[in-house]
Amino acid sequence: SQKIEQNSEALNIQEGKTATLTCNYTNYSPAYLQWYRQDPGRGPVFLLLIRENEKEKRKERLKVTFDTTLKQSLFHITASQPADSATYLCALVGPTDKLIFGTGTRLQVFP
């Protein structure tokens, strides 16, 4: 079955640096991959969707890449700010055409 792997360890970076989060999947390449942000005690919020024929997608300071050969998506936040501190979830379509979520990686940006 399809599995998603995100680094369970928190990523700590200094304000102004670029944060890079990794999402690896184990089986077939999905047609779409989504990234969500989740703050403590809140529901996830959609950030970006990238299609398999798109190598890169950008939205303001966010950039997502999708490498179907490596079965990996990278999520970048440039010029990171303390307000970017949150858990970031990767999600892709599973075998029943429903989203499967990763456990998420917690990002902490220090001033």
Next chain:
Amino acid sequence: ETGVTQTPRHLVMGMTNKKSLKCEQHLGHNAMYWYKQSAKKPLELMFVYNFKEQTENNSVPSRFSPECPNSSHLFLHLHTLQPEDSALYLCASSQEGDGTDTQYFGPGTRLTVL
């Protein structure tokens, strides 16, 4: 974030209680979802409703009973729960109910079963 609302935000119940979680979406979507989120685990899809019809039950124990009276409202009825059912229960909605949809989540109900 006000597109999907959930009540109550926090709930503490005993194993013999019966309670219900409520979700309402104001986005005009056709699909609604219940997820369970436990610490250190990914979101677990529980139920999916599309146009008020249940299209997925992800092997959820019968002590969880969903109800979808219309496309805007979704309930999760709880009875004789176990302590391991303590978690954050998230409701979400999307336009069509397939995996390509963006999902819009509510703030969740933090459930504690004593």
